[in-house]
Amino acid sequence: MVTLQNATVVITGAASGMGRAMAVEFAEEGSNVVVVDVDEDGTDEVVSEITDDGGTAIGVFGDVSDTESVETVVETALEEYGTIDVLVNNAGILDDFAPAGDTSDDLWDAVIGVNLDGPFYLTREALPALKDGDEEGIVINTASIAGKVAGGGGAAYTASKHGLIGLTKHLSEAYGPDIRANAICPGAVKTGMTDDMEDELQEMSAVTPAERPADPEEIARVATFLAGDDSSFIHGTPVNVDGGMLVDK
Numbered sequence: 001m002v003t004l005q006n007a008t009v010v011i012t013g014a015a016s017g018m019g020r021a022m023a024v025e026f027a028e029e030g031s032n033v034v035v036v037d038v039d040e041d042g043t044d045e046v047v048s049e050i051t052d053d054g055g056t057a058i059g060v061f062g063d064v065s066d067t068e069s070v071e072t073v074v075e076t077a078l079e080e081y082g083t084i085d086v087l088v089n090n091a092g093i094l095d096d097f098a099p100a101g102d103t104s105d106d107l108w109d110a111v112i113g114v115n116l117d118g119p120f121y122l123t124r125e126a127l128p129a130l131k132d133g134d135e136e137g138i139v140i141n142t143a144s145i146a147g148k149v150a151g152g153g154g155a156a157y158t159a160s161k162h163g164l165i166g167l168t169k170h171l172s173e174a175y176g177p178d179i180r181a182n183a184i185c186p187g188a189v190k191t192g193m194t195d196d197m198e199d200e201l202q203e204m205s206a207v208t209p210a211e212r213p214a215d216p217e218e219i220a221r222v223a224t225f226l227a228g229d230d231s232s233f234i235h236g237t238p239v240n241v242d243g244g245m246l247v248d249k
Ligand SMILES: NC(=O)c1ccc[n+]([C@@H]2O[C@H](COP(=O)([O-])OP(=O)(O)OC[C@H]3O[C@@H](n4cnc5c(N)ncnc54)[C@H](O)[C@@H]3O)[C@@H](O)[C@H]2O)c1
Pocket: 012, 013, 014, 015, 016, 017, 018, 019, 036, 037, 038, 039, 042, 062, 063, 064, 065, 090, 091, 092, 093, 094, 114, 142, 143, 144, 145, 185, 186, 187, 188, 189, 190, 191, 192, 193, 194
């Protein structure tokens, strides 16, 4: 059971898009936010936005695919706030929808490195802090509808997001009730990732009951829900937040 007020929340990929919206949303709930990203300027901007508004946040330059960097993230969060209550593994990169035959080793390694190795490294590093204390630790992984069906990305992206849902279920099974882990599966969302994908967003909207892409804030509000008491009996679940895109799948 986590009270978001004064909870320490580590969010990766928080300089842009959904991560940024989550950082702002958690800060508005009174959480101490640790903004983690490879984009230093973007990280500084989000931290300033939060602190200018009276919230509490620090930025950590961190590459989730690098184990040393991940150690620094956890050390910094613990030094600053003494605990980690919520970990949101949100950083992710696309694979330009490359099918398996056109996926180089470098592309595969880069996408799996950020989207799957990253959440594994950071969760492993943060586990002792997440399990510490009387309250359950919360892990939220930003997966995708590409973690449930094919067609939402290429080989590496699809494999990474299916793997991330598997990791989420494993964490729940292995560490519940000390850890409550869930995944968010967005459909099409207007973010930095989809900035130059206007045609694709329109195509996806056409086959979505909501008939539009989501705003990042609509995903962020699901993250605060999954971190808080209102979702206390949801464990190990990949939650679709896709405007109904998978309704016939
Ligand atoms: N936008 C969509 O339509 C959509 C749909 C489904 C799932 N997703 C997933 O949502 C998550 C957030 O994506 P977004 O759409 O907000 O994208 P975004 O590009 O706006 O934000 C992603 C952030 O991750 C950061 N990042 C990239 N590599 C990193 C690394 N190695 N370490 C730390 N940070 C890193 C980037 O700098 C960026 O700030 C991703 O996991 C993505 O796969 C996005």
